[in-house]
Amino acid sequence: MIHLDKISIKQLFCLVILTQVGVHVLTIPYEESKNTGYDAWISVLLCGVIGQAAILLIYLLGKRYADRTLPQYIFSIFGKPIGKILNLLIAAYYAVSSLVVAVSYSDVISRWMLFTTPWYVISGVSIAIAAYIASSSLRSIATITQSIIVMFAICFLIVVISGTGKGDWRHFLPVGTHGIGPILKDTIFAFWAYAGYELLLYVFPFVHCHKKKNILIAMSAANGFTTFFYVLISVIVTYTFSESQLKSIPEPMIFILRQFKWPVVQSLDILFMTIWLGVTTVTVYVYLFLSARYLAFVRSTEIRNHSLLVWGLAIGCFTAGLWLSDRQSILRISDYFNNVSMIVSSIIPAILLLVSLARGKVERV
């Protein structure tokens, strides 16, 4: 190969942003406003800060084993049997994660855009495309993601334009009256919206950079941008709807997008949801890819046939998704998954780092 299978810093930046941003853009302040009302944007902001701390942990961990990926060096932290089990668990987490994202977005599409199209068509198509992309090399994935950032930019523009409509800044005041307790409680709800930065655990050795510190800067910038985006959406929604109104709209962003009226195009929510499919597909395929990569290390020797693993996982996800076609089960699983993602994104890297430091061994191969 002439160009090694390495990705650049910019590609890492795009990859992290697009993996973090997913279905939540449509529901953001609603979930967080259950306890905090119009102070939801503070919860969202706080969650971004927590994510930043988790990124620091992951970076430090990755720097200790700068030339290997997590599934490879987990054996030197925990030993073979526990390492294998952990790899399997993380692979399962990623697989279920990608399933939940795919299913959530298919649910959104089937409720707002394609009403009578059968469930298996919508979910099947999104999972199939994600599997096709996930079965290529990391470099191809990074290139595709870099091109999808254009779609994200268009959506960003749409959000900004339609957000500046009728509204009232007084919906925000007085700031912070809901109290620290509810704010912190709602921060937990927002956690899954930020999950995605833990891909650094796998990707660390593949980033082509002059100084390792650039990786940390890129990751922080990506997380910062996602935080900014989410906070912007919360601000726009709170500006448009007052607190009591917000309680009756589970998907406020769609209503805001519908407000937009231009001579040539109106009702931007459909356009937005269509283009946003690209962004959620990034999340799905990155998770699928990571799941397959972790699964590859479960056996003693690495399983080489990457596309077989990916397609196998995809078919598994698809069949599981057939049972999740109603909103209730999706909401239940998402709630449950929120807690799991918190564990995997921040607690597990913390544990790994502590154990690794405690062991004192830094094996350089």
Added chain:
Amino acid sequence: MKRAAVGIFMLLLLTGCWDRMPLRNLPMLDVAGIELNENGKEVVLDLVITTYKKAGQGQAEPLSETTELRGNSLIEAIGKGEYIDQGRFLGISTRSYLIGERFASKDPMKELSFLLHAPYASINSSVVIFEGNVSELLKNKSGTRKPLTKKLNDFIKALQMNGTIPDISMMTFILSQEDPLEDVALPMLKQYESGIELDGALLFDQAKSTGMKLSKDQLQMMMLLLGETSGKQKFTGSLPATGETQQSSSDPSKDIDYGLSIKKKSKKITVQGEPNGPPKIIINIRMKVYVFELGEGVKALKFDYANRMEKELAKHLEEQAAETIKILQKANADVLGIGKQIKAFHPNIWKSLDWQKDYPQLSIKPVITVQILDADIK
């Protein structure tokens, strides 16, 4: 690539024609008129479909057709639409909703809330109240080919652009039932010879009709108090001669006619807490206006005359504003956003108030300052 091709092939075998909404068969719902019939039991839904005839050679003649549906509730009436005329009516690009007064006075939200979550509904179109018989207005008139709906929609749009009426979409209207601080005033139209005219506004308290109406002038004053600037709006009227109030004007011919358009307007709401009892609210409005008629005829305005007139105008406008505010308070419709102001900036005062009871009792005083910009000579 091969696998992807296979996948797509299989997709084609599914031959999806599920969600097709072919445009050529779609009845384009232009205006939806909703009303209660005379005995108040049945909901009458008038759907106006517009198409273009003779399009293609650069001309297009709009042609409207009305379908009347009746049912015990709005949903039932819509359901009946499946069996009449062109089948399923989809209101995906309804331009405006015309609500009859009777319907509006009888808890419209019970019937209308479903629109918020209905899939194909166009919830961003303006809502207006129609004083009179909606069915009469929208009925197919034989012999006339006047594009009534175009006139209606253009009229509503023009009024909104001028800032004469507030732009209330169906979504805002439905959502206003959730929040006591987000009351709306829906503009009222009425038939006028062969056309339509604006006849003020109907006040709603949490999306329930209060039955109280604002007249055209009061509506204009309310828009002024709301702080929505639009330079095109013209205020006209007549000032009573010096020293007299409007009502006790003894000699109308001595009244000074004025016409002004507002260049810049800034609004400030001040809340003064009172030790016992409800707070005092002062709405401060400063206006910079261009006067094109101030009783001077062709002569240019002199500075001191202009200054005197400023005070007169301010007083006159304050009187009118106070009247409008009184009606708003009586109707318990907080259209001016005073509750929001208190809640946002004075949370302590807010906690001590019971908004539903206290709002009509509040002392709200408008203070208007006018500055005439085009005074010419000393």
Added chain:
Amino acid sequence: MLADSSPVNNEKILQAMLSHSSDFKSSDFTAGDRHYRLYYIDTMIELAVVQDHIIRPLLHHPNIVIREAVSILDYRETELLTDAAQALVEGKSVVQIDGEAKFYLLGSELKKERTVNIPVNERVLRGSNEALIENLQTNLNLLRKLIATPDLAVKYYQLGTRSNTKVAVLYIQSLANDEVLKEFEKRIGSINIDYVEAPGFIQELIQDKKFTIFPRLLVTERPDRVRAYLMDGKIAILTDGSPDCLIVPVSFWAFLQSPDDYQIGWLIGSSFRFLRIACFILAISLPGLYVALVTFDPRILPFEITLTLQSTMQYIAIPPVFEATLMLLTLEILREATIRLASPNSQTIGIVGGIVIGTIVVQANLISTMMVVVVAFTALASYLIPSYEMRSAARLLTFPFILMASVLGMLGLELSFLLVLAHLSRIHTMGIPYFYSGISADTIKDTFFRGPIRSLNRSKESMAQDSSRIRVRRRDNK
């Protein structure tokens, strides 16, 4: 097979080897006490050269060593009949001294070639107007003239076991990428075919196995473009008998660049390039977008526009999907027809196709006016793409896009974009990725825009080894 010392026998064998062709001639002449026999194929030799430089000196200098008399540059001696037969076919004259079992092969080829003319397919407003022609020597001459440096390496290959086509491979020694070069030489060396059709066959034989409709080798007939790519460290392939030069390896964005982008100022060049890329996307997706809007999601359009669209399709019998496909097929037929016909007829076809079919089909209520507008616009947009192969790829891609749009609406369009993007990212040429994102800051200056020359030295497209190579040297460079 070894030569015989008797010319008569040799002639019989040569005749048999040359399939008893009627244009194989031989002539005898004597000088002094030597008998010479000259074999030649009379359709291939240049009479003047043979008469003045071979026969005359031999006649005037009897008993001389042939090498000292004959003033021909291309001189070879051989004893093999197969060599002699090959030389005869190439247009050389073969001299044999009676009694000697040796052939002297002398170059006397007749050059009949087209004059260097304006490029047929790659017109530009600014820039040179020379085009490569069919003769390999002339092409190499043109290129060497443009790149007058000893660094330019020219390697000959002979491809085709029966056609023996000469192929020349050019690259700049200090700039070309070693690994790509090695890979390329391996591939070209492994070609085993009886005759080569350039550029088509060579294209297929060299490129990677992965199936794709996107072209992976750039074909050009302009020597200035070849020079530009050689300077970027790429490899050029010239074939005898074809005016097309193949450039390898190229990326996706190279097909959307045109030489006159670099001749006009960078601001104007950028706008045109941006327009070109926008038209590429439009050419692929516009009919699909229209079908999706009209069949699935009219909600996106405001009321007045929907009303206008509806009125154009009110009485049309067939659904928009079929309309679109039918019109596009008609367009393809028209395009093919105009290529085949001679000039006077092609104008008629243009009128018949464009005006008559377009107007009448609308008046007969078969196709809506809006569809004609969309299809015409698509056709125009596709003509902005400079490369013929890429244009064909874009034309073909339109059809699956329409299909996906008619199945899933706007979502189908989005999915098709994702699929095409994914497919592009997986293609490799010569081991180098074919598609790189044109959006990031360091690549956008040569993909979507044409940045000023100073900023182009670190362009991603260039794979030059010499990283200190800069395009512009500043005056005060230390």
